Amino acid sequence: MSLTPRRKQPEKVRRDLLDAAARIATRAGVQTVTVEAVSAEAGVTKGAFFHHFPSKQALVAAVFHDLIDRLDAYLADAIAADPLPHGRFTRAYIHAVTEPDAGGSDGLWIAVYFATLSNAELRDGWRDWLAGRLADHAEDGPDIALQTARFAADGIWLGMISGSGPAPDDLARLRAHLLALTLPPSQ
Amino acid sequence: MSLTPRRKQPEKVRRDLLDAAARIATRAGVQTVTVEAVSAEAGVTKGAFFHHFPSKQALVAAVFHDLIDRLDAYLADAIAADPLPHGRFTRAYIHAVTEPDAGGSDGLWIAVYFATLSNAELRDGWRDWLAGRLADHAEDGPDIALQTARFAADGIWLGMISGSGPAPDDLARLRAHLLALTLPPSQ
DNA sequence: ATGATCATACCAACCATTTGGTATGATTCA
DNA sequence: TGAATCATACCAAATGGTTGGTATGATCAT
Numbered sequence: 001m002s003l004t005p006r007r008k009q010p011e012k013v014r015r016d017l018l019d020a021a022a023r024i025a026t027r028a029g030v031q032t033v034t035v036e037a038v039s040a041e042a043g044v045t046k047g048a049f050f051h052h053f054p055s056k057q058a059l060v061a062a063v064f065h066d067l068i069d070r071l072d073a074y075l076a077d078a079i080a081a082d083p084l085p086h087g088r089f090t091r092a093y094i095h096a097v098t099e100p101d102a103g104g105s106d107g108l109w110i111a112v113y114f115a116t117l118s119n120a121e122l123r124d125g126w127r128d129w130l131a132g133r134l135a136d137h138a139e140d141g142p143d144i145a146l147q148t149a150r151f152a153a154d155g156i157w158l159g160m161i162s163g164s165g166p167a168p169d170d171l172a173r174l175r176a177h178l179l180a181l182t183l184p185p186s187q
Numbered sequence: 188m189s190l191t192p193r194r195k196q197p198e199k200v201r202r203d204l205l206d207a208a209a210r211i212a213t214r215a216g217v218q219t220v221t222v223e224a225v226s227a228e229a230g231v232t233k234g235a236f237f238h239h240f241p242s243k244q245a246l247v248a249a250v251f252h253d254l255i256d257r258l259d260a261y262l263a264d265a266i267a268a269d270p271l272p273h274g275r276f277t278r279a280y281i282h283a284v285t286e287p288d289a290g291g292s293d294g295l296w297i298a299v300y301f302a303t304l305s306n307a308e309l310r311d312g313w314r315d316w317l318a319g320r321l322a323d324h325a326e327d328g329p330d331i332a333l334q335t336a337r338f339a340a341d342g343i344w345l346g347m348i349s350g351s352g353p354a355p356d357d358l359a360r361l362r363a364h365l366l367a368l369t370l371p372p373s374q
Numbered sequence: 375a376t377g378a379t380c381a382t383a384c385c386a387a388c389c390a391t392t393t394g395g396t397a398t399g400a401t402t403c404a
Numbered sequence: 405t406g407a408a409t410c411a412t413a414c415c416a417a418a419t420g421g422t423t424g425g426t427a428t429g430a431t432c433a434t
Contacts, residue, residue, distance in 0.1 A: 029307065120216065123349055123350050123351070124350065126349070126351055127349075127350055127351035130351055144360060144361065144364050145364075147353075147357075147361060148335075148339050148361065148364060148365065148368075149339075150342070151338075151339040151340075151342030151343050151346070151361070152335050152336075152338040152339040152342055153338075153342065154341070154342030154345050154346065155337070155338030155339055155340065155341030155342035155343075155344075155345065156338050156342075157342075158341050158342065158345050159338070159341065162310055162313070162314075163310050163311065163314055164310070164313060164314035164317055164318075166334075170334075173331060174331065174334060174335065174338070177331050177332075177335060178335065181335075
């Protein structure tokens with residue numbers, strides 16, 4: 001690990017491009033994510049961009065999968081740390097979606113929205129991913145209370161990224177309430 | 188309604204442009220809403236478009252306000268028809284958001300998403316509108332169960348427009364469950 | 375070791391298309 | 405006639421993508 005920086009470091013450039021795209025989407029909105037803007041933000045030229053990605057679409061897909069992977073890792077950890085089986089997945093999902101910096105860097109979730117909603121192909125990818133996770137935790141699927149809690153988390157997330165979300169202390173109350181909803185019926 | 192063809196009717200052209208924009212956004216996504224596409228869909232040229240709207244931004248804003256007005260009318264009706272005071276607004280909101288053709292033409296809600304999320308100014312407009320409605324029905328605001336139900340409705344709506352929504356019968360079950368959540372605690 | 379060889383990583387300039395917007399002229403209505 | 409309504413033709417800017425070329429570093433025969 002030499003201190004003299006490697007002059008060519010393709011992996012880092014590729015990573016920088018991915019991060020730059022997410023950062024720009026977070027900072028200035030979806031429509032400002034252009035190939036040139038991403039390249040400039042990463043400190044590189046368009047030529048380099050198209051060396052690493054065959055198209056802008058490919059970059060978007062890469063950002064998407066990158067975040068999906070992060071989300072998967074977060075969920076797996078949270079589920080493993082949860083001693084109560086019932087509603088595990090839903091609780092982890094609530095945390096991941098509701099805490100802005102759950103997946104790593106802050107606000108990166110806006111990029112998920114950007115990738116997901118603005119593109120039909122990735123929209124299907126998101127749907128399939130969610131269906132897959134629900135299949136992995138089949139017991140969380142049909143339960144109507146858990147379903148409701150997950151949709152409420154989605155709604156809160158939508159509010160957060162669209163600026164009409166709850167105030168911070170309201171958010172904490174809501175999260176606690178949603179988590180309470182995931183507990184088994186107190187029969 | 189004369190059979191003699193083609194009298195000029197500027198109001199109708201303006202309406203057609205608004206409807207065309209919403210229709211295109213619904214059919215083919217946000218980024219396909221261009222002034223040329225909207226003009227063509229309305230059976231008119233760009234010249235006519237810019238005669239009725241000073242900019243594309245103005246068109247988007249008009250679509251937004253148009254749908255807001257429709258939503259307001261729908262909510263007012265639903266609230267007036269609801270004999271139970273507690274949770275009136277939230278129930279009306281659930282219906283409006285959860286039933287695709289609640290506001291009039293089918294699927295027009297995607298245009299709300301398009302107008303709201305893709306534009307900072309209109310995002311603020313949506314937030315202010317929602318805050319205003321909640322102020323009108325202050326009793327529905329802080330109640331955590333009602334808050335949860337509204338956010339869940341938002342989440343369902345998000346799923347519907349992003350293709351990852353619940354199946355039709357699941358949707359009916361969910362709506363019923365959300366409506367049940369709005370009833371006063373059975374003390 | 376060292377020089378030739380070659381693939382990878384990157385840059386700078388350019389291209390084709392699309393987009394929002396404008397200028398101007400033709401019709402239509404009052 | 406004169407104002408409103410629309411069409412045609414055009415423009416400047418931005419965008420995704422391409423091209424030709426350069427710099428760097430790994431490989432390998434010598």
